[in-house]
Structure formats: structure tokens, C-alpha cells
Amino acid sequence: MTTSTVTVQDTAHPDLAHAAWIADLVDHAALDVASLELSKVTDAGPLDREDAGVWLSSLLGRRIEHRHSASEHLFVDVTTHRAVRLVLFRRDTGVPMFYMAQSPGTGTKTDLYPQLVDAARSAPGPGDS
Numbered sequence: 001m002t003t004s005t006v007t008v009q010d011t012a013h014p015d016l017a018h019a020a021w022i023a024d025l026v027d028h029a030a031l032d033v034a035s036l037e038l039s040k041v042t043d044a045g046p047l048d049r050e051d052a053g054v055w056l057s058s059l060l061g062r063r064i065e066h067r068h069s070a071s072e073h074l075f076v077d078v079t080t081h082r083a084v085r086l087v088l089f090r091r092d093t094g095v096p097m098f099y100m101a102q103s104p105g106t107g108t109k110t111d112l113y114p115q116l117v118d119a120a121r122s123a124p125g126p127g128d129s
Helices: 005-010 014-034 052-060 112-122
Strands: 039-041 064-068 072-077 083-089 097-102
Touching: 014 064, 014 072, 014 083, 014 097, 052 064, 052 072, 052 112, 072 112, 083 112, 097 112
Parallel strands: none
Antiparallel strands: 039 097, 064 072, 072 083, 083 097
């Protein structure tokens, strides 16, 4: 691996340093939850959206970083450093099956997954005011 002096100099800028810190946080969270056992969940449907990070951040009032592919979502709470991984298996019926793993925590109030689902459920639907 080679290093670049441009990268080192650029990260000295506060905005770039913060962006690098966020990227590092998300990378570590992805590694942490990738090794955890997945559990089937039935209430994750509302979280399966491309804009989930921005949307959930606005609903929860704190920054939720979101990375996704066609078959997976990763949510990272920047404040608590907690993470949730959702894996989707799309079926012919059109209704995907969801499996979830989340960072370990103490007590249910600190679990990130229920906070995400509760926020998504409480959000007004399209056309609601």
C-alpha cells in the first residue's frame, strides 16, 4: 500500500478530517456487524429506501449514516456509534425477507434497530400533512 501526501494534507482541513472520521466510523461498524449472527425480522420494510439515512436523520434528530446495495443496508448512528445491518432476500412474490444484525448494547432502549423502525412507522405517509 502506498500513501499520498495529498491525502494527509487534505485531512488537515476540518471538513475533510470530519468526513474521514465518518468514513472510518462506518467502515469499522460494517466490520463489526458483519460478523454477527443475522436474525429474521418482519418490520424492516419501511427502512428499505435509498434515502433512508437522510430521512431517518430528520426523523430522529441526529445523524444516521446509510450505505446500501441492492441486497443490503448499513445504518450507523454517528452519535452513539451503534450500527444495524439489514440483509434482503428478494422473492418472486415481490415481498423481500429481511435479516438483521446490530451492534451489541445494554438494554432495549439502546438498541438502534427498534429506534429506526419506530421512527419510520411514525413518519407521515406520502401526501400526509
